[in-house]
Amino acid sequence: MDVKHFQFEGHQIAYKTYGSGKRAVVLVHGLLFNQEMHGPLARKLAENGNFVITMDMAGHGKSDRPIDAFDMARYSHAVNRLLERLEISEAVVGGTSLGAGIGLEFAALHSDRLRGLLLDMPALERSIVGGAAVFTPILLGAEYAEPIVGLAARAMRLVPSKPFPYSVNMALDLMKREPRATSDVLKGLYFGRLAPPRSERMEIQAPALVIGHKWDPIHPLADAQELAEDLPNARFIEAHSVFELRLMPKRLTAEIVEFVDDCWKPRVVNDRPAAKVAGGAPVRRRGAAARAAATRRAASAKRNA
Numbered sequence: 001m002d003v004k005h006f007q008f009e010g011h012q013i014a015y016k017t018y019g020s021g022k023r024a025v026v027l028v029h030g031l032l033f034n035q036e037m038h039g040p041l042a043r044k045l046a047e048n049g050n051f052v053i054t055m056d057m058a059g060h061g062k063s064d065r066p067i068d069a070f071d072m073a074r075y076s077h078a079v080n081r082l083l084e085r086l087e088i089s090e091a092v093v094g095g096t097s098l099g100a101g102i103g104l105e106f107a108a109l110h111s112d113r114l115r116g117l118l119l120d121m122p123a124l125e126r127s128i129v130g131g132a133a134v135f136t137p138i139l140l141g142a143e144y145a146e147p148i149v150g151l152a153a154r155a156m157r158l159v160p161s162k163p164f165p166y167s168v169n170m171a172l173d174l175m176k177r178e179p180r181a182t183s184d185v186l187k188g189l190y191f192g193r194l195a196p197p198r199s200e201r202m203e204i205q206a207p208a209l210v211i212g213h214k215w216d217p218i219h220p221l222a223d224a225q226e227l228a229e230d231l232p233n234a235r236f237i238e239a240h241s242v243f244e245l246r247l248m249p250k251r252l253t254a255e256i257v258e259f260v261d262d263c264w265k266p267r268v269v270n271d272r273p274a275a276k277v278a279g280g281a282p283v284r285r286r287g288a289a290a291r292a293a294a295t296r297r298a299a300s301a302k303r304n305a
Helices: 035-047 072-085 098-109 125-144 146-156 166-175 179-190 221-230 250-263 286-304
Strands: 004-008 011-018 024-028 051-056 091-096 114-120 208-212 234-238
Touching: 004 072, 011 035, 011 072, 024 035, 024 072, 024 098, 024 114, 035 051, 035 091, 035 166, 035 250, 051 072, 072 098, 091 098, 098 114, 114 250, 125 146, 125 179, 125 221, 146 166, 146 179, 208 221, 208 250, 221 234, 234 250
Parallel strands: 024 051, 024 091, 091 114, 114 208, 208 234
Antiparallel strands: 004 011, 011 051
16 A cells, blocks of 8 residues: 655654545554554455555654654544545544554544544553653653664664564564654653543543453553443453454454444434433533534644644
């Protein structure tokens, strides 16, 4: 698939498309990786009648780098801009880790375009300590040892990608990153919110598939389980490990394909009174949720101005 680009707030953002049709799915990669991590899943979804879009977020892959400050909300606005460019009114949106966070922000800020949420390895409040322990040394190395890290990255870029398996290429791409771009990405996320707060998550009415796994301090299983409880129309699946979707994807890919099929089934109009959440507060219906999302978009745009 050929890489295409579009303009977003002064940055060239790269994306690929797979398949065709009106059933749009947007897949976003994990932090410091690129859109190739979702290539196999995108192809499988396209084979099942979906129009799939993968993106390199700013500072990643073939998109512009270095960048100015990008937080989760600004990344989600980039997804929305691409949907506008492609004249797509609704899409299933999500991805892995960073991509799951962007999907949640998209749900909070652009609910009128959301058909469903695919949230693999979400990182919420419990991930703060583990994430800081892993990414702060990376940020320090990229910021204060740039000549050494940059030299190592340039050496790694001499290693070709094509002869190696998909999973090996993912690791190589990570080691080939320019330190300045890595620093810019991490600093942007440090200064923004990690995810919508629980009060906003409980208002998201779109169907959601949440995937989590054990033994990962950056993506705690408890975060994924809590998120599935917060979202009114979510289903939770426990992966066997952090590597299952990448190395042994058959089971989870089948679940994702089925979930996307369900998202695009005709909606049933429900005239019953609003459902109740913990504490007895009514869940907002789509119209009110869209108005709330518009208010949050305006606030996010003001912060990024």
